[in-house]
Amino acid sequence: MLRTLEIRDMLIIDRLELEFQPGLNVLTGETGAGKSILLDSLGFVLGWRGRAELVRSGAEQGEVIAVFELPKDHAAHKVLIEAGFDDADELILRRVNAKDGRKTGWVNDRRVSGEMLRALSDTLVELHGQHDDRGLLDPKGHRALLDDFAGHEGLLSDTRAAWSGMSAARKAVNAAETAYSEARAEEDFLRHAVAELDKLAPEPGEDAELDARRRMMQGAERIRDDIARAAQAMGLDGAEGAMGDALRWLEGASDAAEGRLDDPLSALARAMAELDEAGRGVAEVLDALDFDPHELEATEERLFALRGLARKHAVAPDDLAGLAETLRGRLDALDQGAGRLSELTADLRTREAIFQKAAKALSESRAKAAKRLDTAVCEELAPLKMERAVFSTELSTAAAGPDGVDQVAFTVATNPGAPAGPIGKIASGGELSRFLLALKVCLAEQSNAGLTMIFDEIDRGVGGATAAAVGRRLAALAEGGQVLVVTHSPQVAALGAHHWRVEKRVAEAQTTSTVIPLDASAREGEIARMLSGDTVTDEARAAARALLAG
Numbered sequence: 001m002l003r004t005l006e007i008r009d010m011l012i013i014d015r016l017e018l019e020f021q022p023g024l025n026v027l028t029g030e031t032g033a034g035k036s037i038l039l040d041s042l043g044f045v046l047g048w049r050g051r052a053e054l055v056r057s058g059a060e061q062g063e064v065i066a067v068f069e070l071p072k073d074h075a076a077h078k079v080l081i082e083a084g085f086d087d088a089d090e091l092i093l094r095r096v097n098a099k100d101g102r103k104t105g106w107v108n109d110r111r112v113s114g115e116m117l118r119a120l121s122d123t124l125v126e127l128h129g130q131h132d133d134r135g136l137l138d139p140k141g142h143r144a145l146l147d148d149f150a151g152h153e154g155l156l157s158d159t160r161a162a163w164s165g166m167s168a169a170r171k172a173v174n175a176a177e178t179a180y181s182e183a184r185a186e187e188d189f190l191r192h193a194v195a196e197l198d199k200l201a202p203e204p205g206e207d208a209e210l211d212a213r214r215r216m217m218q219g220a221e222r223i224r225d226d227i228a229r230a231a232q233a234m235g236l237d238g239a240e241g242a243m244g245d246a247l248r249w250l251e252g253a254s255d256a257a258e259g260r261l262d263d264p265l266s267a268l269a270r271a272m273a274e275l276d277e278a279g280r281g282v283a284e285v286l287d288a289l290d291f292d293p294h295e296l297e298a299t300e301e302r303l304f305a306l307r308g309l310a311r312k313h314a315v316a317p318d319d320l321a322g323l324a325e326t327l328r329g330r331l332d333a334l335d336q337g338a339g340r341l342s343e344l345t346a347d348l349r350t351r352e353a354i355f356q357k358a359a360k361a362l363s364e365s366r367a368k369a370a371k372r373l374d375t376a377v378c379e380e381l382a383p384l385k386m387e388r389a390v391f392s393t394e395l396s397t398a399a400a401g402p403d404g405v406d407q408v409a410f411t412v413a414t415n416p417g418a419p420a421g422p423i424g425k426i427a428s429g430g431e432l433s434r435f436l437l438a439l440k441v442c443l444a445e446q447s448n449a450g451l452t453m454i455f456d457e458i459d460r461g462v463g464g465a466t467a468a469a470v471g472r473r474l475a476a477l478a479e480g481g482q483v484l485v486v487t488h489s490p491q492v493a494a495l496g497a498h499h500w501r502v503e504k505r506v507a508e509a510q511t512t513s514t515v516i517p518l519d520a521s522a523r524e525g526e527i528a529r530m531l532s533g534d535t536v537t538d539e540a541r542a543a544a545r546a547l548l549a550g
Contacts, residue, residue, distance in 0.1 A: 034513030
């Protein structure tokens with residue numbers, strides 16, 4: 001509910017603060033008094049696009065502050081939370097328009113964009129009038145309005161869930177088809193590459209092992225002869241034999257030498273032991289260097305094969321084993337792809353059937369609701385002196401989407417036999433106002449929760465009993481909520497729960513507009529003025545009292 005509206009230095013408003021109330025709030029005044037400026041100012045703080053020049057002449061900036069009360073289940077809470085605001089039961093909107101045209105907005109003292117203000121305004125205020133293109137005249141919103149009237153949230157939820165499931169299944173099929181198509185395009189390559197890799201059977205680390213073995217065998221041919229000659233020089237025909245002879249000769253002479261050969265004999269024994277150990281080591285090396293010449297050839301062939309295949313696939317030799325697994329997996333996916341694609345396609349067909357069933361049930365419910373809405377609107381049109389007019393909710397087929405397969409449009413025919421057309425193009429100004437009011441009354445229970453509804457001269461072009469019927473319906477809409485009405489009709493004004501008069505004053509060559517709350521006596525005078533004009537007669541006052549008495 002809009003609680004207060006404070007306006008400073010906007011157009012011809014110097015300073016103004018209004019405190020609105022629940023129920024039907026009526027604003028009256030002579031033409032040009034400034035009623036439209038109030039709506040322009042409210043639209044400005046709500047982020048609506050309107051007049052370019054709003055700052056009062058001579059002022060540096062204009063400012064509007066609007067305070068709203070938010071019940072717990074109000075839709076604005078969700079907008080605030082999604083934007084990162086702390087939730088609150090009071091919403092303070094403030095917007096400033098500088099003289100140079102710059103506009104700055106705040107929500108609860110936090111700076112925001114005009115887009116954020118407009119997002120909130122959709123949950124706070126609903127404007128209706130002869131030039132209403134934001135609400136009931138916008139065909140884009142007719143389907144949602146019909147769904148609210150129908151009250152089939154369950155069917156709508158089922159359809160959206162079915163659409164989501166079908167969309168996910170279709171995405172999976174498309175992805176599988178793409179993967180399968182790509183795999184088929186490289187099938188020959190995959191099969192050849194996997195066969196080639198399987199035949200070679202590369203192992204991680206094999207390249208380094210083969211390279212070391214090859215280098216050892218290549219070096220063995222160069223050093224084996226030298227090592228063999230050394231082994232021969234160290235053996236019985238060489239050093240070992242000579243040292244053995246020397247040891248025997250010295251041992252035979254040691255007794256006669258009276259101990260003087262003991263140290264040489266010990267040294268020679270140690271040398272024989274070291275020579276023996278050296279001989280065994282050389283023999284082991286010779287055994288290691290003893291290889292089949294064909295082994296070198298086989299080692300080189302495998303090493304070259306590994307490196308050649310690695311270059312072919314642009315990977316390191318040690319990565320060939322992993323590449324084989326990857327390609328084998330792609331080949332397995334190809335072999336299983338047809339079956340997988342068939343499964344996904346079958347799932348998609350099932351989900352399409354589920355969506356079609358849900359959409360059909362939703363369409364049938366919409367068709368029934370459309371008939372109920374048409375009947376309800378036509379019943380409302382009769383008291384508004386439009387009993388010959390026809391309102392129709394037209395359903396046509398639209399592209400499938402989360403909300404089904406229906407397109408909804410509200411059409412009217414103002415006279416029997418006349419062609420029907422869009423409500424905003426067929427009806428005249430006064431007829432349009434009454435069509436909108438009748439439609440809003442029928443939709444009110446479902447679509448105005450927490451909204452402040454504003455009707456801008458929606459009673460224009462009607463009077464007498466018809467104006468009274470308009471007023472009664474506005475009062476009914478205001479029960480349990482809040483409605484603001486800008487009106488020139490005394491019948492409508494008399495039904496208001498709260499009444500303000502908009503006045504224009506000229507002082508010191510300065511024109512300003514102000515708004516005055518009216519008590520019971522002042523209301524009688526204002527309604528009498530609306531009935532008789534500038535000169536208020538006793539008869540007009542009596543008529544005003546009669547209207548106020550109901």
